Amino acid sequence: xxxxxxxxxxxxxxxxxxxxxxxxxxxxxxxxxxxxxxxxxxxxxxxxxxxxxxxxxxxxxxxxxxxxxxxxxxxxxxxxxxxxxxxxxxxxxxxxxxxxxxxxxxxxxxxxxxxxxxxxxxxxxxxxxxxxxxxxxxxxxxxxxxxxxxxxxxxxxxxxxxxxxxxxxxxxxxxxxxxxxxxxxxxxxxxxxxxxxxxxxxxxxxxxxxxxxxxxxxxxxxxxxxxxxx
Amino acid sequence: xxxxxxxxxxxxxxxxxxxxxxxxxxxxxxxxxxxxxxxxxxxxxxxxxxxxxxxxxxxxxxxxxxxxxxxxxxxxxxxxxxxxxxxxxxxxxxxxxxxxxxxxxxxxxxxxxxxxxxxxxxxxxxxxxxxxxxxxxxxxxxxxxxxxxxxxxxxxxxxxxxxxxxxxxxxxxxxxxxxxxxxxxxxxxxxxxxxxxxxxxxxxxxxxxxxxxxxxxxxxxxxxxxxxxxxxxxxxxxxxxxxxxxxxxxxxxxxxxxxxxxxxxxxxxxxxxxxxxxxxxxxxxxxxxxxxxxxxxxxxxxxxxxxxxxxxxxxxxxxxxxxxxxxxxxxxxxxxxxxxxxxxxxxxxxxxxxxxxxxxxxxxxxxxxxxxxxxxxxxxxxxxxxxxxxxxxxxxxxxxxxxxxxxxxxxxxxxxxxxxxxxxxxxxxxxxxxxxxxxxxxxxxxxxxxxxxxxxxx
Numbered sequence: 001x002x003x004x005x006x007x008x009x010x011x012x013x014x015x016x017x018x019x020x021x022x023x024x025x026x027x028x029x030x031x032x033x034x035x036x037x038x039x040x041x042x043x044x045x046x047x048x049x050x051x052x053x054x055x056x057x058x059x060x061x062x063x064x065x066x067x068x069x070x071x072x073x074x075x076x077x078x079x080x081x082x083x084x085x086x087x088x089x090x091x092x093x094x095x096x097x098x099x100x101x102x103x104x105x106x107x108x109x110x111x112x113x114x115x116x117x118x119x120x121x122x123x124x125x126x127x128x129x130x131x132x133x134x135x136x137x138x139x140x141x142x143x144x145x146x147x148x149x150x151x152x153x154x155x156x157x158x159x160x161x162x163x164x165x166x167x168x169x170x171x172x173x174x175x176x177x178x179x180x181x182x183x184x185x186x187x188x189x190x191x192x193x194x195x196x197x198x199x200x201x202x203x204x205x206x207x208x209x210x211x212x213x214x215x216x217x218x219x220x221x222x223x224x225x226x227x228x229x230x
Numbered sequence: 231x232x233x234x235x236x237x238x239x240x241x242x243x244x245x246x247x248x249x250x251x252x253x254x255x256x257x258x259x260x261x262x263x264x265x266x267x268x269x270x271x272x273x274x275x276x277x278x279x280x281x282x283x284x285x286x287x288x289x290x291x292x293x294x295x296x297x298x299x300x301x302x303x304x305x306x307x308x309x310x311x312x313x314x315x316x317x318x319x320x321x322x323x324x325x326x327x328x329x330x331x332x333x334x335x336x337x338x339x340x341x342x343x344x345x346x347x348x349x350x351x352x353x354x355x356x357x358x359x360x361x362x363x364x365x366x367x368x369x370x371x372x373x374x375x376x377x378x379x380x381x382x383x384x385x386x387x388x389x390x391x392x393x394x395x396x397x398x399x400x401x402x403x404x405x406x407x408x409x410x411x412x413x414x415x416x417x418x419x420x421x422x423x424x425x426x427x428x429x430x431x432x433x434x435x436x437x438x439x440x441x442x443x444x445x446x447x448x449x450x451x452x453x454x455x456x457x458x459x460x461x462x463x464x465x466x467x468x469x470x471x472x473x474x475x476x477x478x479x480x481x482x483x484x485x486x487x488x489x490x491x492x493x494x495x496x497x498x499x500x501x502x503x504x505x506x507x508x509x510x511x512x513x514x515x516x517x518x519x520x521x522x523x524x525x526x527x528x529x530x531x532x533x534x535x536x537x538x539x540x541x542x543x544x545x546x547x548x549x550x551x552x553x554x555x556x557x558x559x560x561x562x563x564x565x566x567x568x569x570x571x572x573x574x575x576x577x578x579x580x581x582x583x584x585x586x587x588x589x590x591x592x593x594x595x596x597x598x599x600x601x602x603x604x605x606x607x608x609x610x611x612x613x614x615x616x617x618x619x620x621x622x623x624x625x626x627x628x629x630x631x632x633x634x635x636x637x638x639x640x641x642x643x644x645x646x647x648x649x650x651x652x653x654x655x656x657x658x659x660x661x662x663x664x665x666x667x668x669x670x671x672x673x674x675x676x677x678x679x680x681x682x683x684x685x686x687x688x
Contacts, residue, residue: 034283091396093397093398093406094395106269139402149511150511167511170383170573172530173380174516174517175374179625182625184667188516189458189516189527189530190530191531191629202667206537206538
């Protein structure tokens with residue numbers, strides 16, 4: 001357009017100096033374009049790749065395009081053969097359904113235990129004062145059965161009832177602790193508070209504390225699988 | 231024959247190296263342009279010290295902590311781990327400053343858009359390194375910060391539980407999580423980092439170093455000229471008045487040397503921290519993220535309710551997308567910060583926001599809710615002292631600050647009596663109108679003592 005009226009040197013046609021060949025400025029695609037043309041006409045010096053009379057430039061261009069695309073297809077196939085099992089193994093631990101409600105909120109429960117584990121004799125848990133109990137429970141991770149160290153709060157609201165509470169705040173998983181004065185479980189991270197039975201009292205947690213099934217048998221407290229919310 | 235000549239006869243790179251060192255760069259690039267090379271320098275330091283640590287580290291929940299203790303006991307072990315620890319923090323600072331320099335100088339504009347996008351992705355990779363490396367010592371701080379960190383990621387809508395499983399290698403933070411974090415930290419991220427750095431540096435060399443923006447450009451406008459042609463003319467003029475690249479390298483070397491001196495000094499004087507071994511049963515432990523994640527941790531204070539995961543997810547993903555695509559959003563030709571008032575204002579606001587959240591997160595109290603230690607009890611009556619005890623026993627300090635101690639979930643009570651009457655305070659305690667839990671069961675004597683004490687807080 002106006003470049004016809006104003007004779008400015010076109011950067012595309014500046015001869016590349018040794019410096020520009022290393023670090024050309026924008027518009028420095030000149031050499032690259034030239035190189036590409038050299039390849040498309042395939043008149044590069046040196047011994048001919050294919051013996052005999054060289055095919056016409058147009059045919060050469062077609063052949064090269066075909067070979068390059070075929071190589072791309074082969075590479076993709078090779079990559080897929082390796083990538084599918086690798087991605088499959090790496091994602092082996094993924095289990096459980098997607099949670100679709102956008103605001104379902106908060107973290108999934110920390111541990112899905114299997115079977116029942118004794119936490120000790122019933123009389124070792126005072127009524128009205130939650131007790132922190134370390135426990136070794138069987139869990140299944142990535143399909144492998146193993147033991148996990150966890151801690152739970154055992155709560156005896158009344159003489160013959162027992163609740164087993166996960167110690168992780170349902171907001172972001174910080175460890176809650178029982179405050180005997182406030183009669184609440186308090187979270188040190190963002191001020192979540194839960195009542196003795198695990199119900200959410202205040203703060204950001206979206207739901208009550210996670211609970212495990214609790215059974216009293218032979219005067220012992222047994223901890224079972226996580227109680228899944230419906 | 232000189233060895234270098236011998237090598238050059240075989241490799242033939244002498245001309246390339248000389249061209250690289252001698253190429254003209256704009257004269258007005260200065261100390262701010264050393265931030266990128268300092269970032270690269272710290273990445274190299276991290277790779278080298280990380281390899282040394284990997285010779286001794288055992289990625290297993292049973293042995294990780296002991297192997298880190300062992301490293302600290304070895305000759306130079308504590309120093310190397312200290313350098314790795316402090317250099318990680320320095321890297322986050324340097325890459326952040328580098329991003330800010332490029333943003334405020336608008337050096338991401340044509341023809342350097344790809345350089346920016348790859349660099350922004352590298353920023354995320356560096357944060358990924360920080361996040362995964364943090365768990366490896368398997369101490370309390372590492373464990374609980376990662377519990378919270380993975381939960382934040384896992385609270386994302388729809389894909390949250392999958393993200394948690396992928397990050398932790400299962401629902402809980404166990405030895406599977408440790409091997410996973412280790413694998414990501416020493417194999418996956420370095421591969422991504424090296425590819426990204428290669429593309430980034432190639433683009434930097436290919437396009438040359440951007441000149442610092444001028445309010446009055448070196449070349450005059452030509453009517454009808456395309457942006458491409460105009461840029462080429464302007465950059466050629468900048469390089470015409472420029473100096474050879476090797477002179478800039480002197481500044482780079484000075485800055486890297488100063489940073490390394492600071493990192494080594496911190497490694498020697500402070501060292502890399504190591505708390506007690508991770509204990510998943512540690513009730514009462516207060517998780518704290520490392521400083522560069524404090525802003526996000528603090529953000530969780532302000533966003534709550536059923537939409538919290540959605541809001542956090544949207545802030546995070548939209549924020550990162552905008553960051554990644556800056557060159558395609560800010561498309562004007564002007565580069566000087568004063569000629570881009572909107573970009574400059576938004577950038578400044580973002581920086582201030584991050585600084586503010588980080589500062590608030592840093593100042594939020596840790597476990598120190600020992601209000602009694604800071605209140606001058608000698609000026610209190612017996613009843614008021616009993617009230618202070620009630621305040622302490624009831625755990626009020628978990629949420630309320632008083633005399634500089636306590637939580638920040640609720641209002642600061644240091645001068646509560648100047649705002650509220652005793653009756654109003656009692657009303658708030660027994661039947662709160664906001665998210666505070668009601669303390670209606672407080673014994674009448676305790677209540678009156680507590681009110682008596684709080685009434686002295688003016």
